[in-house]
Amino acid sequence: MSIQLNITHTDKKARTGTATxxxxxxxxxxxxPVGTCGAVKSLTTEQLKAIDPDVIxxxxxxxxxxxxxxxxxxxxxxxxxxGWDRLILTDSGGxxxxxxxxxxxxxxxxxxFRSPYNGQKHxxxxxxxxxxxxxxxxxxxxxxxxxxxxxxxxxxxxxAMIRSxxxxxxxxxxxxxxxxxxxxxxxxxxHHDLRQRSLxxxxxxxxxGFALGGLSVGEPKDKMDDIVSNFAYxxxxxxxxxxxxxxxxSDIMNAVRSGIDMFDxxxxxxxxxxxxxxxxxxxxxxxxxxxxxxxSPLDPDCECxxxxxxxxxxxxxxxxxxxxxxxxxxxxxxxxxxxxxxxALRRAIEAGNLDKYIEINQPIIEEPIP
Amino acid sequence: MSIQLNITHTDKKARTGTATxxxxxxxxxxxxPVGTCGAVKSLTTEQLKAIDPDVIxxxxxxxxxxxxxxxxxxxxxxxxxxGWDRLILTDSGGxxxxxxxxxxxxxxxxxxFRSPYNGQKHxxxxxxxxxxxxxxxxxxxxxxxxxxxxxxxxxxxxxAMIRSxxxxxxxxxxxxxxxxxxxxxxxxxxHHDLRQRSLxxxxxxxxxGFALGGLSVGEPKDKMDDIVSNFAYxxxxxxxxxxxxxxxxSDIMNAVRSGIDMFDxxxxxxxxxxxxxxxxxxxxxxxxxxxxxxxSPLDPDCECxxxxxxxxxxxxxxxxxxxxxxxxxxxxxxxxxxxxxxxALRRAIEAGNLDKYIEINQPIIEEPIP
Numbered sequence: 064m065s066i067q068l069n070i071t072h073t074d075k076k077a078r079t080g081t082a083t084x085x086x087x088x089x090x091x092x093x094x095x096p097v098g099t100c101g102a103v104k105s106l107t108t109e110q111l112k113a114i115d116p117d118v119i120x121x122x123x124x125x126x127x128x129x130x131x132x133x134x135x136x137x138x139x140x141x142x143x144x145x146g147w148d149r150l151i152l153t154d155s156g157g158x159x160x161x162x163x164x165x166x167x168x169x170x171x172x173x174x175x176f177r178s179p180y181n182g183q184k185h186x187x188x189x190x191x192x193x194x195x196x197x198x199x200x201x202x203x204x205x206x207x208x209x210x211x212x213x214x215x216x217x218x219x220x221x222x223a224m225i226r227s228x229x230x231x232x233x234x235x236x237x238x239x240x241x242x243x244x245x246x247x248x249x250x251x252x253x254h255h256d257l258r259q260r261s262l263x264x265x266x267x268x269x270x271x272g273f274a275l276g277g278l279s280v281g282e283p284k285d286k287m288d289d290i291v292s293n294f295a296y297x298x299x300x301x302x303x304x305x306x307x308x309x310x311x312x313s314d315i316m317n318a319v320r321s322g323i324d325m326f327d328x329x330x331x332x333x334x335x336x337x338x339x340x341x342x343x344x345x346x347x348x349x350x351x352x353x354x355x356x357x358x359s360p361l362d363p364d365c366e367c368x369x370x371x372x373x374x375x376x377x378x379x380x381x382x383x384x385x386x387x388x389x390x391x392x393x394x395x396x397x398x399x400x401x402x403x404x405x406x407a408l409r410r411a412i413e414a415g416n417l418d419k420y421i422e423i424n425q426p427i428i429e430e431p432i433p
Numbered sequence: 434m435s436i437q438l439n440i441t442h443t444d445k446k447a448r449t450g451t452a453t454x455x456x457x458x459x460x461x462x463x464x465x466p467v468g469t470c471g472a473v474k475s476l477t478t479e480q481l482k483a484i485d486p487d488v489i490x491x492x493x494x495x496x497x498x499x500x501x502x503x504x505x506x507x508x509x510x511x512x513x514x515x516g517w518d519r520l521i522l523t524d525s526g527g528x529x530x531x532x533x534x535x536x537x538x539x540x541x542x543x544x545x546f547r548s549p550y551n552g553q554k555h556x557x558x559x560x561x562x563x564x565x566x567x568x569x570x571x572x573x574x575x576x577x578x579x580x581x582x583x584x585x586x587x588x589x590x591x592x593a594m595i596r597s598x599x600x601x602x603x604x605x606x607x608x609x610x611x612x613x614x615x616x617x618x619x620x621x622x623x624h625h626d627l628r629q630r631s632l633x634x635x636x637x638x639x640x641x642g643f644a645l646g647g648l649s650v651g652e653p654k655d656k657m658d659d660i661v662s663n664f665a666y667x668x669x670x671x672x673x674x675x676x677x678x679x680x681x682x683s684d685i686m687n688a689v690r691s692g693i694d695m696f697d698x699x700x701x702x703x704x705x706x707x708x709x710x711x712x713x714x715x716x717x718x719x720x721x722x723x724x725x726x727x728x729s730p731l732d733p734d735c736e737c738x739x740x741x742x743x744x745x746x747x748x749x750x751x752x753x754x755x756x757x758x759x760x761x762x763x764x765x766x767x768x769x770x771x772x773x774x775x776x777a778l779r780r781a782i783e784a785g786n787l788d789k790y791i792e793i794n795q796p797i798i799e800e801p802i803p
Binding site: 100101102103104105106107108109110125129130134137138144145146355356358368372373374376377379380381383384386387388389390391392395 | 470471472473474475476477478479480495499500504507508514515516725726728738742743744746747749750751753754756757758759760761762765
């Protein structure tokens with residue numbers, strides 16, 4: 064059961080259509096909200112369905128530590144555990160192992176690390192990362208790769224990239240479940256020659272889709288744009304293309320234009336909890352006192368529950384009182400904003416006017432409302 | 434526009450039916466979730482409507498300090514501000530002034546206190562408490578009374594009760610809006626003679642309903658039961674009877690049996706956030722590790738969103754990860770439990786078997802599940 068990708072429209076390098084897997088659909092370009100520990104923070108699955116993403120992401124690192132993959136497997140998989148019956152993508156755990164855990168040892172075989180929760184020792188290998196993701200019964204699993212911290216010397220980037228290629232093959236070997244599709248990850252930092260080699264060798268492997276990894280890790284915007292614009296379109300046209308951990312609305316626009324199909328990022332949810340809200344006219348920092356007496360909706364052009372029912376003044380008040388309901392309403396709005404951005408990008412591709420859409424909206428969307 | 438109270442069934446002292454005010458209905462006996470700062474903590478109005486309370490409570494003390502009554506009035510009242518279009522009851526602010534604020538001075542005219550948020554000085558009088566509740570456009574306002582700390586000497590209780598009677602008359606004088614109905618509060622601590630005098634004199638005043646105040650403030654259960662069972666049924670039969678700040682499911686059962694129509698309490702919402710969950714078989718402390726591998730629903734006899742969609746294991750996991758979604762799901766369940774308790778009590782009164790319902794359920798409902 065491979066992924067059926069049906070690209071119905073293209074606009075230069077950009078593309079849209081439908082992908083079908085496990086009898087469920089996703090509509091690229093798609094944004095996947097992050098459900099770190101199973102739940103998208105502050106929302107119920109009912110609220111999330113009203114926002115209408117096709118896929119959410121679960122973090123293997125967090126789920127393997129709490130509650131543990133055995134428990135989720137015994138529960139019937141992550142869909143049964145968290146009640147989300149649409150698609151679930153899981154990362155491999157690699158990124159968090161390298162960024163959040165206390166590392167003990169990295170070898171060609173895998174990574175020894177300690178849990179940040181209780182200091183317990185864990186060992187993650189390519190085989191184990193796939194085994195765990197299959198226990199979660201993920202619809203899309205990610206290959207386990209080595210994510211090195213930046214800045215790094217080119218030879219270190221190269222070594223990690225080569226090791227990741229080796230691990231990629233082991234991940235493919237380890238995969239046993241047909242319904243758990245596996246994506247390979249292209250690494251190589253900001254070096255074109257390394258990226259090209261990683262792309263060539265990764266895309267020669269029988270993965271169900273491909274991702275650009277190692278981006279959106281704190282580098283300047285133009286460095287990411289350089290890699291995305293030079294490599295996204297070179298990824299296989301008949302497979303889904305995923306840009307991991309990205310990003311801002313503007314990053315997403317650029318990457319869609321370069322041919323990317325899938326995104327995930329904590330930005331809409333995390334920013335929501337911090338009162339940083341996206342609107343069609345620019346960013347609103349809701350705790351700013353200018354909104355105390357502002358009885359207008361957060362974004363008059365938005366159809367979300369928050370904008371249909373509440374004012375900026377009420378959201379300001381809830382933020383000021385540190386009320387959870389404020390975090391919920393802000394999260395509903397920001398995720399709705401991201402979903403409507405993706406819808407707008409799909410429509411623009413269908414209409415063949417993506418460049419124009421981006422030209423008009425990109426300069427406005429992330430600037431504070433004047 | 435007075436409150437139309439239509440008692441359709443009685444069972445000994447207990448009563449049910451409908452009350453209509455401002456073209457909205459409430460069904461006594463009714464439980465009112467607490468929306469301290471406007472929102473019922475962690476829920477949207479959509480989630481709250483699915484739980485189906487007829488009335489929610491707003492705290493005048495909190496709302497007068499943040500965001501301030503002028504702002505809410507300018508916004509069109511509390512219903513417009515928080516998006517709740519059913520009934521709203523507000524307390525007078527008195528209870529919190531006496532329990533949360535730094536008191537500067539109590540005189541026959543009113544109370545001077547400092548805000549716990551910023552130390553700012555405020556002055557609350559009977560007239561001002563009514564003025565603020567009218568600014569909030571509350572459907573049911575509460576008279577401003579003196580709430581003394583317990584234990585207290587009888588003469589101090591008496592003095593506060595007499596002052597509250599005086600303030601009650603000032604509240605009635607201050608009321609100018611027909612749609613803002615006003616309830617009087619019977620005080621007198623645990624002294625039958627003081628309670629009787631307060632009841633006689635308060636109920637002789639032209640209030641739209643009456644409340645028992647000064648209970649559920651840390652006294653032993655039997656002391657509260659003594660006052661409720663001896664005085665609730667003496668309150669006017671043609672007006673709504675409200676027991677303030679109560680309580681546990683068992684307290685509510687007893688009070689309904691004594692003739693009480695309305696309740697409010699933070700227990701279902703606060704306990705939810707602490708993982709203390711009510712079920713038809715007893716209390717579940719969801720963070721207990723016995724629930725880690727429990728894949729059954731929280732309460733198999735419950736129809737709420739949480740019980741229909743999630744397991745105890747998932748709720749345990751969300752609690753352990755300190756996920757806001759856990760607080761939301763727990764709150765939905767506990768409030769649903771309280772609403773279904775009220776529904777069951779109404780049905781039992783209609784069927785004339787309230788005593789039997791209570792006899793069967795009261796011993797189980799607050800004990801930990803064995």
